[in-house]
Amino acid sequence: MWLVVTSSTLSPAPVTTGRPAGPGLLARFWALTEVRWATIATGLFALGSVAQLLDGPPALWWALYLACYAAGGWEPARAGLRALRERTLDVDLLMIVAAIGAASIGQVFDGALLIVIFATSGALEAVATARTADSVRALLDLAPERATRLLPDGEEEVVDTTDLAVDDVIRIRPGERIGADAVVLDGASDVDQATITGEPLPVAKTAGDEVFAGTLNGTGALVAQVHRPAGESVIARIVTLVEEASATKAKTQLFIEKVEQRYSVAVVVATLALFGVPLALGAELQPTLLRAMTFMIVASPCAVVLATMPPLLSAIALAGRNGVLVKSAVVMERLADTSLVAFDKTGTLTTGTPRLADIHTTAGIDAFELLRLAAGAENPSEHPLAVAVVTAARERGLPVPPASDFDSTPGRGVSALVDGKRVAVGRPNLLDEQPEPDTAEIRRAVTDAQAAGHTAVVVTVDGQPQGVLALADHIRPQAAATVESLTALTGATPVLLTGDNPGAARHLAAEAGITDTHAGLLPADKVDRVRDIQTQGQRVLLVGDGVNDAPALATADLGVAMGRQGSDLALQTADAVLVRDDLSTVPAVIDLSRRARRVVKANLLIAAAFIVVLVTWDLIGHLPLPLGVAGHEGSTVIVGLNGLRLLRQSAWRQTT
Structure with missing residues (x-):
């Protein structure tokens, strides 16, 4: 399909799919299965292409292509039939029908190519979904499984942290991870709570101070009273925020699904009409079937998929060579929409x-x-x-x-x-x-x-x-130049969102050239602030590195993580990663995305023009099948070569 398919099939965030939901092992099973079958289908397609190019026996390359159909087509076929049972028609079923139709009139290569495209897209989606789900669940491992509870008679007992109730008193020994959100009753220590607040240094805790589950106690011993149940701790709320934000992002695909549905229905209805109406009027079967199948092939969105993917994938490859890992084509395309950049402080701007x-x-x-x-x-x-x-x-x-x-x-x-x-x-x-x-x-x-x-x-x-x-x-040395470049590129000065204290935040913001600063923010506060900015009509790109940034990374229109110092959760939740922690690559990749979008638009016009001409020719005249296939494949070659221009290093413009 065209860009709508890449949007729905290559999304980096967990999305609602046709595959079963469930625990991590099941998600990994599905991901590995789809990767395995997509790899097999691609291999069979490659072997079939080689056999065909070398003028091998037709039976050989036909067998290889049909095996490719089976390996890569069973999952889209199942998803399409499931949608059909629910009285909807999606592009999966359209592609399977188009592939079968292509084979029925001798164009098995075209059908196998469609199968490979869809199998690969589905595998990428499955892997991204499973990995992100695993990273969110792994966050809960930050909180220890056991804690020491003090009994009224002064005795101690070791219990599961899930069994701790509000008002229970716990002892926290030096070097232990804290098992619950609690208020210190006695003792003094330094607690590393960077996972929650992002503060770069351990914080002194004495009687009356709050400590958070999952943070690391220093050299002192503490006695604290639990004041939140395990399911409502800050670390648990981070997990919930990430999952909810990811689900909200997935809802942006609903419009795309409606377009996809309408296009699929239109092509199927038109194909059936081209086949059924002439037959009802007495036309011969073979030429009528040939015209209908020719129509389905030239109207199939394969050409438009390849019209959009080469420039986006070329841009991804170029960004990767320059230290930015962009996780999918839809992310690269959406980077162009960025109108405001928000930065975390510790580990990001510093x-x-x-x-x-x-x-x-x-x-x-x-x-x-x-x-x-x-x-x-x-x-x-x-x-x-x-x-x-x-x-x-x-x-x-x-x-x-x-x-x-x-x-x-x-x-x-x-x-x-x-x-x-x-x-x-x-x-x-x-x-x-x-x-x-x-x-x-x-x-x-x-x-x-x-x-x-x-x-x-x-x-x-x-x-x-x-x-x-x-x-x-x-x-960081590049921070001030990056802020200046982003201001010129987006028309809005970046903002600072940090859990650190206001004094440190203001000082850092002044050095970086940022005037809008929000300090002392917990993870949920960062989410709220990002949503406030979005309600003002801004498309927010957030750059962060820690566990405490993950909910906001998921909530923002796009999240970018620091690669060297970023937590596992931030790296998995983010849509892109700065592999070398080089901030100057942020404006560079936004500019590259905008250039890629311009190439995509040009390619879509070229591809659409070919489809319109070929479809019109088939409807009002007689389009020979070989000429239709040549035009269909020729358009993909033209737009593909146009998109590959973005592989050149000159397309990368980095702040210095």
Whole structure:
């Protein structure tokens, strides 16, 4: 079929199909079965073509083509008959009838080609559907299966997390994944909740703070009270949001299905009329059947499928060579509609790794000495901030001194003996132990660092505050140029959607040239914001990398994931992947899509013109079958070669 078939058969998101729904194993079974049969059909078609070109025995290549019919046609035939039982007529049945009709008048090659196209399209759809469904289900594995529940008498019992009820009290040990959404009652720790909020650094949790199922506890122990049942946890709601958003996307195919239905009905009715009416008026059977079958072949949408697919597939191949994996032809075509781009922050516009941005010191110590001592104290720690401090010292050629008597306090920081001095490195609450007048200068430095969107780390030496290390998640080098290019391309400045704090978000947005910023967003909030933008008539392309971005990636008109740092769920949910995490390829692939669309439109006009001419000739005159086949196949060659122009590297225009 023409573009409507590629839209319905190559969709990257889970869609409603004729195959059974069910658990992952069943979906994988169907996917593997269709891939297997499509591969067999393609192989048989290739062998038949070779045998025919080499003037092999007709019986041989006919047998190979008919075997191709059987291998690739049984699933479309079943889907078509199922639709017929439901009193609808779809393109699957039309293609099977056209293929059989072609064989009945000796054009078995044309029929086998139709079979291969449809078998391959169905296999691609099945694989995409099964893989996305598996990735959504795998998200639930982030939450542990077991949790430690505290009983009223103080005893502990290990239970399934699904058995936890609201108001149950659980113990969360160091390094454990948290089993439920809960509120901390006792203890202190740093919790890595990037999977939920996208924050680049672990967050300090103490009594009264909320923790989320599936997030990773740090070095401290926590006692928390469950306040949401398992089925309503944030991680469970992410799964629901992804599935609902994917289903909503699938509904956009309904208009296409209506067009497909009408075209199929029109061709079938016209073919039956061409066959039945002349027979009723006394025409001979053989020439009447020949004209009807010739009509079905020249009216078949095979030529238009090949008119649209070469430019789109060429564009996909060119994008792939330049680091963008576009998952299907329909995605490449829809990229052209993008009118607004939204970015996640951490791991997308930024590298996702904190680095030293600035050093503030008191008069009693220089910056390098402060950094050297801090690196010595942090060296035994595996905390991301500690890694950033040690890395900064080594990048500046500073020797990292050995530490002894190391101690780590969750929610505060670390301390150790370095060069005979007690060095403490941690959060600004280290200053709470110092008199206000003695820390005024350091407190101002902390305030300045936080106002700039940085994470402030206080360093004390022998109990005296000596300085502040400002750490920040660095913006990607291409971010500002990409934002500028996208603004010119779409006519709208991109927006920032992030779970990080407002200060860090505003600072990053200013660096990137973004003025519309939305911070502190949970996954559901990102979905709501994307929908708000869509209600304003915008076609939203969202770029993200984390589990927390997956629902919004599915909700957006198009989702693009970062390839190197992207979570499995984000990679599977997204419609395209930036393999090298190069943001400058986003405007480049949108521009390429628009060029591909222009070629598609030209090809469709060419293909439609051929069909109209051939059909008209067959209806009002006498179109010889060989000439009809030649015109039909010739049109596909012309538009195919036209589409292949997009394989040239010159068609790729990338922001530099």
